[in-house]
Amino acid sequence: MTKSKREIFIDQQFELVANALGVRVKRIKLNSSNSFEYQIRVDDLEKPNGFSVYIGDDYQCWYLELVLDAFNKPLIELFENRYLNRKDLFWSYFQLAQARNKSFKVLLNEQAFDASVASTTIWNDFQVEITAPYSSHDDEFEALHHALLDLFCLVLSLLVQNETWEVTGADIQPELLLGREEGALNRALVNRYERSRYNRALCLDEYGFTCRGCGSNLKEIYGPLGKGVIHVHHLVPISSMGAGYSLDPLKDLVPLCPNCHNIVHRQEPPISISELRVLTDYHDELIFEARKFTP
Template identity: 30%
Template structure:
């Protein structure tokens, strides 16, 4: 595999290469791939380009993030790589947006066709890119940067601080039905529906019957009292997955999103 395909788009290894391929295969079209027939404008050859659309550079897969960080207008010139997408990965569907035959947007023929070009050992890397959630990654990287800043300050003098002072908070408490919780456990069982963790298997009698229940639609998003169906509106999850679903203050990670994250990272082990 020739990984030196682009002007600024570079890959450290095959995993990065297929991760980017998966990301470019997403239906959201966060990055538009296109060609310009510059020969019609007096240049000697067609030009392949990529344009960033409706997403922040900091939320992209690493190789793309590095490449677009060099751009001043949200575009990068990647003729060799774009040609590679056309010839090796079935990005053969062309759309002429102006009818001038100058600019042609490129799209995958189908997800199935692209997958046929991905070696089995790199399928998990492809799917990591395909299921990439820019909003989650942006938040995680923001938190990581904050943690790094704390680490850099760790060499400063360490001071002791008191804990335990009582503070009164006024907040909204959402009433939850114990019966709904019981029904959800009866229907779904006590094994985590995201990662498969079993408290009884891990902790024996101590963990028997224990599981946490998560509202698929957070109660904080509901303006009035609603009827909850334990079978479709609630899922049973372990404590770790429950924390990850609520990882961010103003953004609830979806169940399917977290399942995919767990699936992809389990394949790395």
């Protein structure tokens, strides 16, 4: 593969992840003297108050590292406050990333992230490191996509303002507090980031865009117009989720086409995926069953 073609494929992964999460990023190509190839920044978090994600590729392995800017006190304070108020959310993304990558490290104050320490100490630094190997060129860019998604879901979960589970639509999103150049995190950007998008992105990254109720893929039926058209169904109804429920994007969500999603909600409570498959006569080795939960 030529160098220019490889860069095109890499840029596609950046774009796919950014679009899935509803975040604007810019890619910076680093010179050959740097141990990393690329630097990624979130557009709305300007230097020196934001963070960079550095990306390198060596010996069939991607290396990703999140590094905060020099003047990071307002951002790190926001991270700490968000963590204290949503530990379950943070740990759900943490454990998922840990399971999906060869090496996944979160460092707090240059030490391995520990739940008891994180709740009682003052945060001064926060880093994330991911190692994602691949076996061939066929899965090289897929591995990068997975690692980028895992890293950004974890970090952005510490930035999102809204903590409700209400799905407000693709274009209506909770606020994110952003930093001005002087470092005060006091400017609110409205309708930009939506936490539910992260769970949707992780679910589709794992299971793809094929309906798990009937087996249809709308791109195959409608061509380019059907690309990316899929719903994500909550196995445990949102109305049943209480403060004690920690949503797992891979266990609690399932891709369904619009027709199947409409059918499962034709009665209350919604019919199960196994009941839906009886109706559609679809067979899939993946089993999706709602986890037991007592509010």
